[in-house]
Amino acid sequence: MIWLAVLVCGVGCYLLKLAGMSVPDRVLEHPVLRRTADLLPVVLLAALVAVQVLVTKGPDGPALGIDARLAGLGAACVALVLRAPFIVVVLVAALTAALLRL
Amino acid sequence: MALDAATRTIVRDGIAVGVATGAYGISFGAISVASGLDVWQSCALSLLVFTGASQFALVGVIGSGGNPMLGALSGLLLGTRNTLYGLKVAPMVEWPGRRRAAAAHILIDESTAMTLTRTTRAHARAGFLSTGLSVFVLWNLATLAGAIAGDSLGDPRTYGLDAAVGGAFLGLLWPRLDSVRNRVAALLGAALALSLVPVTPAGVPVLAAGVVAFGLGLIGREEVAAS
Numbered sequence: 001m002i003w004l005a006v007l008v009c010g011v012g013c014y015l016l017k018l019a020g021m022s023v024p025d026r027v028l029e030h031p032v033l034r035r036t037a038d039l040l041p042v043v044l045l046a047a048l049v050a051v052q053v054l055v056t057k058g059p060d061g062p063a064l065g066i067d068a069r070l071a072g073l074g075a076a077c078v079a080l081v082l083r084a085p086f087i088v089v090v091l092v093a094a095l096t097a098a099l100l101r102l
Numbered sequence: 103m104a105l106d107a108a109t110r111t112i113v114r115d116g117i118a119v120g121v122a123t124g125a126y127g128i129s130f131g132a133i134s135v136a137s138g139l140d141v142w143q144s145c146a147l148s149l150l151v152f153t154g155a156s157q158f159a160l161v162g163v164i165g166s167g168g169n170p171m172l173g174a175l176s177g178l179l180l181g182t183r184n185t186l187y188g189l190k191v192a193p194m195v196e197w198p199g200r201r202r203a204a205a206a207h208i209l210i211d212e213s214t215a216m217t218l219t220r221t222t223r224a225h226a227r228a229g230f231l232s233t234g235l236s237v238f239v240l241w242n243l244a245t246l247a248g249a250i251a252g253d254s255l256g257d258p259r260t261y262g263l264d265a266a267v268g269g270a271f272l273g274l275l276w277p278r279l280d281s282v283r284n285r286v287a288a289l290l291g292a293a294l295a296l297s298l299v300p301v302t303p304a305g306v307p308v309l310a311a312g313v314v315a316f317g318l319g320l321i322g323r324e325e326v327a328a329s
Binding site for chain 1: 122126128129133138139142147148149151152153156157158159160162164165166167169170171173174176177178179180181182183184185186187188189190191192193197198202203205206207210251258259260262263264265266267268269270271272273274275276278279283284287288289290291292293294295296299300303307308311312314315316318319320322
């Protein structure tokens with residue numbers, strides 16, 4: 001199943017890139033479509049942040065919960081405010097959570 | 103063909119971006135194996151999908167116990183932004199048929215950014231190719247290194263690798279939080295996803311948050327006109 005997901009995502013993402021390189025610019029002249037496309041990464045990334053940090057595996061499936069990951073996210077936030085590069089942001093998040101769990 | 107000075111500078115900048123971006127392929131590789139993919143699946147993702155946010159999304163959904171196909175769908179939705187990039191890049195590089203098909207694979211955030219600022223076709227092509235190719239090579243090598251390292255670490259929680267995923271997504275989101283509209287969209291998306299967590303299978307909340315983008319897209323006319 002994971003392999004199938006990798007292939008589907010790979011082929012699909014390539015076709016999305018190729019479509020952008022191949023279709024005329026006019027396609028996205030419709031303002032609703034353009035705004036939706038602009039907002040999609042913002043909304044999805046924000047949802048991914050929230051779910052990755054606040055969801056734990058409970059006995060009856062996924063549940064909300066707070067643990068060291070939230071502290072890691074807070075530290076990542078500070079790193080971003082200080083204009084740290086991406087790799088530093090990721091390391092700071094991991095390190096903070098790891099230290100809290102010692 | 104000898105390169106003129108301006109082109110040499112463009113190529114050098116492109117390679118520098120590639121080195122910087124490739125470095126965080128290490129974190130992708132490590133997070134990917136921590137999420138339950140094996141080394142080969144992680145490397146295949148970087149080779150075939152080759153667009154960071156989509157790859158992180160796919161492994162994120164799998165890591166949280168979601169159906170891998172829901173992860174693939176999240177990755178595809180995030181991949182739609184490359185379509186927008188293509189619309190802007192294509193008229194600048196003007197590659198025909200087969201070359202365009204090959205170039206499409208390295209159409210990503212970085213290669214787009216290093217192309218759109220150019221004023222001639224030759225410089226646009228130089229920026230696109232030098233950035234896209236150097237990111238591709240280094241991203242894939244780094245994924246392999248990160249995946250092998252992550253594989254030998256043992257329990258990923260000990261090293262906070264589960265927290266690194268949230269940090270990675272925040273790092274990708276951060277530069278996009280540059281307007282009130284986008285900040286509101288981010289908060290709504292996060293809130294909707296969290297509210298769905300207790301009542302839907304893993305992977306669904308993130309996809310459902312995409313509805314917020316469409317909703318705000320429908321009503322956002324005035325704000326865009328004003329900016």
